[in-house]
Amino acid sequence: MNKNRRISENPPEKTGLFRTDSPAAKIALLGLLTALAVIMGYIEHRIPLPLPVPGIKLGLCNIVIVFVLYRFGFLRALTVSIIRILVIGFLFGSPVSMFYGFFGALLSLSGMALLMRSGRFSVIGVSAGGGALHSIGQIGAAAILTAGTGIFRYLPVLLLAGEFCGALIGLIDRTVLKRLGKQRNEGII
Amino acid sequence: MKPENAAKKNSLNEEKKPRRIRRADLVLLAGIAFFAVLLFFFFLWKDHSITSPVLEISSGGKILGQYPLSENREIRIGEDKNYNVCRIEDGKVRITEADCPDHSCIRSLPIDGRGGTIICLPHRLVIRITGGTGNIPDAVAE
Numbered sequence: 001m002n003k004n005r006r007i008s009e010n011p012p013e014k015t016g017l018f019r020t021d022s023p024a025a026k027i028a029l030l031g032l033l034t035a036l037a038v039i040m041g042y043i044e045h046r047i048p049l050p051l052p053v054p055g056i057k058l059g060l061c062n063i064v065i066v067f068v069l070y071r072f073g074f075l076r077a078l079t080v081s082i083i084r085i086l087v088i089g090f091l092f093g094s095p096v097s098m099f100y101g102f103f104g105a106l107l108s109l110s111g112m113a114l115l116m117r118s119g120r121f122s123v124i125g126v127s128a129g130g131g132a133l134h135s136i137g138q139i140g141a142a143a144i145l146t147a148g149t150g151i152f153r154y155l156p157v158l159l160l161a162g163e164f165c166g167a168l169i170g171l172i173d174r175t176v177l178k179r180l181g182k183q184r185n186e187g188i189i
Numbered sequence: 190m191k192p193e194n195a196a197k198k199n200s201l202n203e204e205k206k207p208r209r210i211r212r213a214d215l216v217l218l219a220g221i222a223f224f225a226v227l228l229f230f231f232f233l234w235k236d237h238s239i240t241s242p243v244l245e246i247s248s249g250g251k252i253l254g255q256y257p258l259s260e261n262r263e264i265r266i267g268e269d270k271n272y273n274v275c276r277i278e279d280g281k282v283r284i285t286e287a288d289c290p291d292h293s294c295i296r297s298l299p300i301d302g303r304g305g306t307i308i309c310l311p312h313r314l315v316i317r318i319t320g321g322t323g324n325i326p327d328a329v330a331e
Contacts, residue, residue: 125214150306150315156229
């Protein structure tokens with residue numbers, strides 16, 4: 001219902017390659033972005049970081065997620081994220097890793113949406129906050145699974161790692177948004 | 190619903206030109222980093238209070254056993270599948286062998302009497318140094 005209303009509120013842009021606000025164009029584009037996010041996850045899966053602390057990843061797919069969050073809003077970013085976690089989970093992961101993924105994604109996406117809407121932060125801050133929240137979410141999920149608080153000992157390291165990787169992703173996304181933002185008005189995106 | 194939508198539109202319009210890094214960003218980054226460092230020192234302080242360290246092995250919240258660090262030994266946890274082998278050697282504890290998919294428990298830095306935790310998430314295994322109880326003798330509670 002919400003979706004329909006938003007589409008009807010925005011009259012379709014007819015410039016450029018195709019009507020960017022048509023539902024079909026949006027679905028196609030979001031499908032493309034989801035596939036890209038899955039590929040990013042695959043690449044990351046193939047390059048494990050040999051670190052003594054588990055759970056540190058660059059989070060390449062978050063380039064896509066943050067992009068979708070900025071261009072299409074929270075709900076679609078969440079949808080893309082959930083589909084990505086399901087696909088990656090079924091392909092390479094386990095139910096356990098999917099559980100972590102959901103927890104981390106939900107927390108970080110909600111946080112990023114709030115940070116974004118507050119209007120005070122740039123993409124870098126939003127993404128860094130999301131990275132840190134992702135770490136907290138994963139630790140929380142791990143604490144639930146191992147039923148112990150011992151895991152919280154990893155939190156300081158994971159927080160810093162999440163913040164750093166998030167800031168990096170934000171830096172990339174700033175450029176991506178800048179470039180694709182121009183094209184958006186020309187109707188490619 | 191309406192005002193929320195308007196706010197969304199606003200933020201979208203604003204974000205057409207992604208801004209440079211702002212002061213609020215730096216405050217947020219510094220805040221998170223500060224919190225992390227604070228937590229780190231909290232755990233360091235907590236470890237400092239360990240007086241008589243013992244190794245505690247637990248799985249899924251259930252304590253499987255407590256072992257002294259003074260004695261070299263190898264502990265096998267789990268059956269043929271889903272196993273971890275934990276070795277105590279010269280007061281240091283590490284996982285030497287496991288059949289979990291990620292092996293991050295093996296890569297974990299060894300822990301010793303100063304405290305620390307090794308976790309194998311796929312097997313829900315937590316190996317940590319405790320010492321609060323103090324009254325556990327050097328006998329093994331298996």
